Amino acid sequence: MRQIVVLATAVALSVASYAASAQTQNPAATTSGAGQTRPTTSISKATQKFVNKAANTNMLEIQTGQLAQQKAADDAYKQFGKMIQDDHTKASEQLKSIAQNISGLKIPAALDAGHKKNLDKLQGLSGARFETAFKAAQVKGHQQGVKLFEDYAKSGDNAELKKFAEDTLPVLQKHLQQAQALPKPAGGPASASAPSGNTTSGSAPAGKNGSGAKSGGSAY
Numbered sequence: 001m002r003q004i005v006v007l008a009t010a011v012a013l014s015v016a017s018y019a020a021s022a023q024t025q026n027p028a029a030t031t032s033g034a035g036q037t038r039p040t041t042s043i044s045k046a047t048q049k050f051v052n053k054a055a056n057t058n059m060l061e062i063q064t065g066q067l068a069q070q071k072a073a074d075d076a077y078k079q080f081g082k083m084i085q086d087d088h089t090k091a092s093e094q095l096k097s098i099a100q101n102i103s104g105l106k107i108p109a110a111l112d113a114g115h116k117k118n119l120d121k122l123q124g125l126s127g128a129r130f131e132t133a134f135k136a137a138q139v140k141g142h143q144q145g146v147k148l149f150e151d152y153a154k155s156g157d158n159a160e161l162k163k164f165a166e167d168t169l170p171v172l173q174k175h176l177q178q179a180q181a182l183p184k185p186a187g188g189p190a191s192a193s194a195p196s197g198n199t200t201s202g203s204a205p206a207g208k209n210g211s212g213a214k215s216g217g218s219a220y
Contacts (some may be wrong), residue, residue: 142176
């Protein structure tokens with residue numbers, strides 16, 4: 001009888017030792033439910049940076065699109081503003097939906113300081129002055145935005161966000177083309193710099209129509 005008890009104790013200790021060893025070898029695993037394990041997701045700095053920029057872009061474009069509908073004199077600017085408001089509202093909802101499925105990913109709830117500064121400067125303009133600054137910001141911003149989404153679509157490390165970047169990229173390219181094609185504001189200066197503020201890393205080429213600002217901020 002004593003031999004049976006000793007044997008049972010040895011078996012129990014062996015099982016406990018194996019379980020502890022398995023947990024040590026797989027520290028990324030966490031328990032849930034009835035002892036089941038699930039892997040945790042690690043978010044890279046590059047992915048979080050992309051999401052921060054994309055989310056800020058969506059928020060800024062939605063608000064500047066609304067401004068264009070209120071402050072622009074030319075119907076072409078008002079229609080462009082409605083388009084970017086609608087498209088970036090959709091992109092914002094898609095990004096938030098994806099983020100819910102990625103543990104540890106954070107979505108900014110409000111504009112960062114640089115993007116807020118750009119918005120504030122546009123809010124202080126109207127008519128031709130608004131259109132001039134708005135067009136410059138849209139051209140430069142979408143040049144940088146296209147590069148941002150192209151880069152993540154090629155080398156991003158999260159499959160869902162890579163698909164999001166791939167699907168959104170044609171929309172941004174369309175925005176860039178239409179921003180470059182916006183008519184010259186009546187009575188406005190020949191060119192203007194985009195509002196100064198935060199920009200993405202790396203520079204984008206100026207628009208072919210010469211409206212791209214050489215320096216200053218952007219929507220991205």
